[in-house]
Amino acid sequence: MSQGLSYETRHRAGDALSTHRHATAYAALTLAGCYLERSADGPVACAPGTMIVHPAFHAHGNRFGHLGARVINIPVSATVNTLTVCQAHHLGEALDVFRNAPALLDELLRAARPHQRHALADWHAPFLEALRAGDEPVGTIATRLGVSAAHASRSIQAAYGMSPQLLRREYRWRSALAMLPTTRSLADIAALAGFADQSHLTRVTRSISGASPAALRRGIKCVQDPATVPPVE
Structure with a gap:
């Protein structure tokens, strides 16, 4: 899967990256600190050992916690077409793969354990499905699901980093x-x-x-x- 050399990024406490994209797919491993990544796939709380594989042109934003964060990244094959989130069993072993043995990335991901995702309101899933399905107005979708349009917009923005x-x-x-x-x-x-x-x-x-x-x-x-x-x- 891997197609390039790894590189590290460091982020200060309280930093934020607005929604952005990378033209090529890449994998990220959190080494220290924590951050919240928000995208159309939902919020992901990243802690040491969290691995995320992003498809090309994946839109996401990041908000870093009170300790900031260190993250190591590695380009991967652009054939990746879905977001993958998992947790490494051993941070040191995962770091060794990212730095020295990128060819073993697929094996590392298969062996990782599932990542605990954020619990979201029950109405989020049908709301998102309605957004995917057609042009029904946001206010109409919200009312049908028992929430106000304003609350729906705030909640969706907070969880996914984008307006409906x-x-x-x-x-x-x-x-x-x-x-x-x-x-x-x-x-x-x-x-x-x-x-x-x-x-x-x-x-x-x-x-x-x-x-x-x-x-x-x-x-x-x-x-x-x-x-x-x-x-x-």
Whole structure:
């Protein structure tokens, strides 16, 4: 899975990174401190030993705790298409893999134990499913699930780092990105992913990746080469 050398990042207590993306997939291992990562996949509390594998163009933000954090990162194959979160049994062994034996990353992840995820309100799951499914107004979804629109917006922003509207766009973008390697036309992809039309898909894709869907598709192979994927500013 691994395709590059590891690098460490250090973050001071109370630091925050707003929602951002990396053009290539990568794995992160928390070495010290703690932080909360928020994305369309939900909040993840990261402590020493937590490992996260991010797909290419995964949108997430980070808020670091009172001890700050040290994190080691390593690029991985761009064929990763879902977020993976797990907990290493032994931090030292995991660090050795990240630093010295990246070829063993797959084995390390398979041997890791599940990560304890945040408990969220019961209405979150059907709310998110409604966002994915269509264009039902956020206020209508909230009322149907027994919460106010204002409360729903605050709660979703706090848990996922995005407003409901941006979260809906993110789900649509992910759906379209997953279909780009196929032979479907871009117009069909736009319709199937829930965009108004191909132009709408193009605008969103450019805003996220810096490239058109056609250019992004050209950079995606059956076994993707991260070097061919346009960078994110």
